[in-house]
Structure formats: structure tokens, C-alpha cells
Amino acid sequence: MTERQYRIAGAADIGGTNTRVGLVQEDGKIIRMLRFPTPVTGTAGDIPLSIARAIHDIAGDIPLAGLGIAAAGPLDIRAGILDHPPNIPFDTVPIVVPLMEETHLPVIFRNDCRAAVLGEVCAGGASGYDTVVYITISTGIGGGVFTHGRVLTGRGGNAGEIGHFPVDSTYTFPCTCGLSGHWEGFASGRGIPVFFKEWCIAHNLPCTMTIASDILQLSITDPVYSGFLDALAQINGRGLSAVIVAYDPDCIILDGTVIQSHPDLLDQALLYTDRYLDLPDCKLSLLHGDAPLIGAAMAVFHPEMI
Template structure:
């Protein structure tokens, strides 16, 4: 933390919760004051050209400093939501398949920078916590929040409790095997993983592999993106529509595994790949869930990609500090306005 910034803020007495969401594509930061008002919000591309993961650490610290400076308050607690996997003790991000760094330190540098409690959650867990506490999952004690974005992950609420697992890494559902025919490589080093087919980063390679088997005469674009594929299907392109029919089978297998593993009452699907393409990604997948499984309620999230960030703030809000406030009660009032 810069001395000048700290000196400017040191006389502040209001309750302040800061949060950041570290994704494979973007970093978001925000801050809430006394009554749950969102005072400031930032979004930047993830730093991908640093010498090491400390470049991202510094980016997160700076972005939290910026929103707190705008709010005119030092943070009393900091909540972090991040793509995983997390190290033992949730100290750092380690070897994330969608980030170009072996290790991104979090807990120690953030605690040193802000001198307050720092809570860290896998982004799927943060999203699940948000949905359970203040959104579509309220009143549902067994739910899964699934995010389909640059990667794929999920968070689990089981019997009313957040299921984090060892190191906070429960819910790395993008790394279950869903296929042995194409056997596509995943960024984690495995093969046939759901993320390698259906995520924003994996969909283009699945399309290329699919073309090789199903449409060998199709002139493929080597730099095709998930967004372009969805647009082509929406415009009625026959090959793109056929590809998404096969992708729906893959997504159905993933959803079936979630149901078999966690027996949720509800699955809430978030992440821009799903929420921005409900007719192409979401609805077709539902038709391919194994018929023998009890079908939970499956809905799209309505948090516009903000569920993990809000969940990080809520989770940090469960920590009491020397100010004697229960932040959770503070944040609940107006957090949904962010």
C-alpha cells in the first residue's frame, strides 16, 4: 500500500468491505460502505504480461486501493473470489489452466497491504454463496452454482453449508471427463475434460476437432472464437447449428455428473457463455441430461456475471472486526443493487 494513500485514509471510521474477483479474462473490484451502498466499481483486463504472478497481485491491490480511495475509506475486510485451483490454506492461486502464471500470491500480500482480514474463495464457491444468501437460491439448502465462462467451475451448498473441500478446491467440475472420442487436451494437462469442450476458451478447439470428423470439407477459420460460433448458429448457419447439437450432448453429460455427485435441489447456471446464449447453450443441454436422474430445478443466474464478486463481499462480511460490526448484516441490505 502506498504511504500517501494510507495517510489519506487513516482517519476514516466508516465500515468498509472491499472485494475483488480475479477471472481468467478480467479483474473486478468494488467497495461497500455502512448501509451496503456500492460506492465504486472497477473492471480491467487481467495482467497477462507480467514477469510472474506478483504482477496480478499488485494489480488486485491497486484496484482495491482505487475503489477504497474513491469511497474515502480504508477496508475493514477484503473478500477475494478467484478462478482456481487454490493452494493449501488458500494462500495463492496455483497453476490455473487459464492464467499464464504458476503462482499468484494473495493472502499474505493483501493482509500486509490492507491490515485487515482477507477471505478467499474459489469463484464457483463465491457465486454459490451469493445465490444462496441473497439471490435465486434463497431458501434452498442444496444447490449448485455452475459457471460457464473462460473456464468451467461450480460451487456447492450442501445442507445449508458451503462445501469447499481441501484447500477450497471443491467444485472444479470443469475437469471431469466428458468424452473419450475426441479426447481433447485441457489446459490443466488432462484430456477429455468438460472445460476443453464447452468453455469460452475450449469451444474453438472442439469446433476444429468436430470439423475434422463431421465436416471435413468445411473451410474452418483458425482463429474462430466462441462468440463467433454462437453468432453463426444464431444466424442459422447449418454447420454451426450441427456443432452446437453435439456440444449440447457434452453439456448434458456435465450437468448429469453434477446431479449424480451432489443431488442438488436447484442448479443455477451463470457465466457469460451460458447466460448470453440461453437458446444455443443452456436450453439444448437440458434435453441431454440422463433420464434416470431426479431432475432438479435448473435456471439461469440473473446476476449479470457479478455473483462471484458479490459472494466474495458477502463472505468477507461474515467476519467481525474491531469495529464490532457484523458486515454480513450490513451488506445484505442493498448488495443486490450492484
């Protein structure tokens, strides 16, 4: 009996610091991958050009079914561009047209979290669920929603920006978007140090920590600061509550460096999650941070799902 030959797609996950490019089988297995710094000092066109070169380098003569691209928003999937990305110093970044010209492949372009939820459904822990929400708690907080066989995209591909759900009106410091009270502003890798500083001021405690992981470790080991963990749990509980009432999912998959490094944050948040609707299955991703890359490739194989 011969081994099954899987189709292969090229995929890229564009981040503000690094870009990952890979070859992914239709069963979700990554067979080749490389990482390089996202070009930020030349022109916006250097970003798709670097991806095209990387695809040529790792694919060689391997025939590809297409190319899937995932990137942090905001983006415009109709125009095929990144639109004023906050972590990349260009007003707009053309993606689809230059990559089609350079690779001669069909290109599908999606937000990284929208791609990630497809990766989880097709090759991760969300297989078999009807409605799934993927949440990443990392440098920022983002989300992707899959329901009734399709990924929810919205007008321009930005549906599911759950990091900007309002979760608090007590503190007034701004989120990364400039407004206040948003989930990302409190509980992301960027937001935790800001929240911790404000919490310390409110409780007349010295604040010497400025890195999220150090703050979380201090809150675990020092009883004086343990109250911050509880405050953070309340914020995360409100965020999860908003996700549940907004989308009524069967499953929530959590990912990202903050939650993967501190999985107890999920259990603590669930203590403060509203039970207005039944609590869905909530679990951590098992795709080792590769859900956006895998999902970008799955969009090539399953265009009917996006």
C-alpha cells in the first residue's frame, strides 16, 4: 500500500517583528518552515517580496496548491492590503497583488486570528465543534470566530477584534488603540505592565516591575501582590463572558505567549466568567503557536470555509 500523497500549500504569518514562511500539507503538518525579521526599514513592497523569495527558497520544484497569508490587522481583504498596521511602519502594505505576480500562485489573505481559528478547526483542538472562538493573549489580544462551516470575516476581514471589547470603567489608562477600558489594554503582554502600575498606585504599593512575565511571577510568589492576579482574573473573566454571550461557542481555544506561559490564568478567569449562557469547552491550543500559519494554508485547501 503506497503512502498517501498530500497536497501542499505555501503559507506565511506576518508579524510586527518576525515573519514565518512554511510549506503545509493539507493534513496540517508543517514540512518546512523558516523565520526572518519582517522588513521595516525599506519600502512596504519589501514585505511581500521577502515572502515570495522565501517561498521560492523552501519550495524549490514542489508544486503548490496556492499561497495563504496571515497577518495582524487591520487589513482590507478586498484590496489585499495591510491598512495602517500599528506594528509595521508603513501606512499600507500591498500583499495579494505583488505575491501573485512574484509567485504565479493564487493568494488568500486573512487576519492572523481568523486564519488561526481555521487552523484549529482543521488540524487542532477544535475539530468536530460547530462554533469555535480562538483567542490569542500575547503582545495583544485577538480573536477569530468559526461558525456553521465558515470563518466570520466581516466587511474587510476584521470581525472578531475581541481585544477591544470593553471590560472595565474603573481605570482610565488607554488601550493600544487610544481608547480606555479595553481587554487588550489590561491583559495583553503590553497591557499587563500598564495595568499593574495603575493597580499598584491605587493600592499604595511600590511598582518596580515592567515586564508582564515578571509581574505575573511576582503576583504568584509575593502575597502582597497576589491581589493583582485576582484583579487580572476579573478582567479576563469579563472578556470571556463577552465572547460567550457574543458568539455562543461550543469551544474556546486559547493561545498566545501570555496564556501559554501561565495556563493558570484560564482557571482563574473562569471563576469570574458569567454563567448567563452555558460555559463552553475552554482549552489551550496544542499547535505550539503555529495555528495562524497552518490556518493560512488551510484557507487554500478549504476556500469554502473562509
